[in-house]
């Protein structure tokens with residue numbers, strides 16, 4: 001049976017042309033495409049500096065390090081996210097402190113943040129989950145009041161807007177990620193976004209073996225990594241960025257077709273968008289009604305797979321990942337809203353080329369399975 005995949009990149013002739021041009025040049029890495037990509041991403045996000053690295057996870061890691069977050073520090077964040085948004089604290093010996101989510105938008109529940117602040121709290125890291133910006137006015141207010149650093153994991157939200165400002169610019173530092181299932185891709189890649197020059201400089205040094213600004217090849221000022229993004233990847237990113245409005249509009253078309261098709265299906269909640277927010281779509285995640293159990297959800301997922309529809313249980317709570325449970329003793333019941341949502345969500349096939357016929361097929365199969 002031909003499967004409808006969960007995700008698929010949208011690569012056109014421009015991508016192939018730009019990548020080929022790099023392959024024909026002498027500069028496969030640390031060439032001219034890197035600063036060009038960084039400048040254009042910074043302009044797009046509305047920040048002063050962008051530092052490109054080899055993954056979104058590397059971007060999160062370096063910005064945590066550059067902000068001086070480490071041993072003994074706590075960072076408030078959400079358990080309903082991709083695991084990297086909490087792992088980045090563990091890389092540096094800091095502790096993620098989870099706060100439960102809102103049942104409607106699945107973003108961090110701002111009303112519960114202050115209760116989680118302790119003298120060790122150094123930062124708040126909020127995630128724009130599934131492309132929907134968090135409640136940034138309220139989060140910024142809390143961060144200011146308690147003098148905390150503010151971090152935005154906007155890996156899923158490039159182009160999304162909160163009160164007419166683009167995601168990625170709401171914290172001291174933000175990140176985008178460019179794995180092939182995101183709104184735009186570099187194959188693998190990520191970027192650190194900031195207005196703070198010293199943070200950008202530190203991240204540039206950390207990604208390139210701790211070299212100093214002059215870039216003297218065998219002069220290392222601090223311990224660093226090789227988290228560089230090659231010019232091949234940057235060229236792919238530049239082509240995608242030139243097409244970003246087209247890419248986003250195609251995704252919006254698919255999302256709107258899903259909303260229309262699924263509207264009348266009982267027992268199924270489509271994504272819920274807050275006022276003040278414009279979502280640029282990363283994934284399309286539905287939620288089953290409360291009466292369904294986790295086992296019911298798994299059966300429906302299996303049923304969809306049997307009918308040729310790939311799908312995924314976005315997200316599995318971070319606090320219940322085996323090594324988090326082992327290290328911190330978290331258990332089921334600790335973050336009930338996250339667990340309730342997480343037991344009932346299904347990410348449906350979502351990519352630019354998805355046809356109305358395929359969306360209709362997904363809708364009718366869901367209808368049958370929910371009956």
Ligand SMILES: *Cc1c(COP(=O)(O)O)cnc(C)c1O
Pocket residue numbers: 055056057058081082084085127153155156177178179189190
């Ligand atoms: C994709 C993603 C990342 C980074 O992922 P990489 O695969 O390392 O590029 C980080 N946080 C969230 C919320 C993500 O969805």
